[in-house]
Amino acid sequence: MDVKVAVIGETGVGKTSLLQSFVTGKFAFGTISTSSAAFMRKTIEINGQIIKFQIWDTAGQERFRAMSAMYYRSAPFIIAVFDVAKKQTFVEIQNYWINEIKQHGDKNAAVFICGNKIDQPQREITTEEATSYAQSVNAHYFECSAKTLAGVPQLFKEIGAVSLKSEVKSGEKALLKVKEVHVKQGGCC
């Protein structure tokens, strides 16, 4: 199944690095700040099910925000990244990115807040603070390091698992509709 994901968050939090680490299994030193957006693919398997990720890496710089919006506003899965060692990037998740998704994003979008750079010795945002905020806005919370790769596969496995569950749900709904039609047809006259 195809899973479309958009990655958002302030410039420098490590969106491109995180995706490079996931896609290639290696940390890419010396990334260049993203302008416009970049597309990446990666296929994984969960319990025998093939998950084909189609991922949009957006640009965090403020001057590109209008363009980034085109990618995440229709995405069914969104990863909102901040830097655990830079408080302001978390404040912007709270003040800007989550509101933006709630106001203009897909109403059924699954949101994953991701605290990146957990390899940094001095954190400014604790796991507890971020987890409790994520819960308050109905989002999942994950932590990772694009540099050491810690937590990176787990994040995407969870997105894959959630997408499989929602497919089961929508499949069940479709089945219910079919049943309803049969009942209606059978019960008539």
Ligand SMILES: Nc1nc2c(ncn2[C@@H]2O[C@H](COP(=O)(O)OP(=O)(O)OP(=O)(O)O)[C@@H](O)[C@H]2O)c(=O)[nH]1
């Ligand atoms: N220590 C550490 N540094 C990281 C990590 N992830 C990214 N970086 C560094 O942070 C800087 C910014 O990373 P990018 O991936 O380019 O950031 P971005 O979010 O894509 O930024 P924009 O494209 O401008 O929106 C780079 O110098 C990376 O090497 C991490 O997990 N740990």
Ligand SMILES: [Mg+2]
């Ligand atoms: Mg980038």
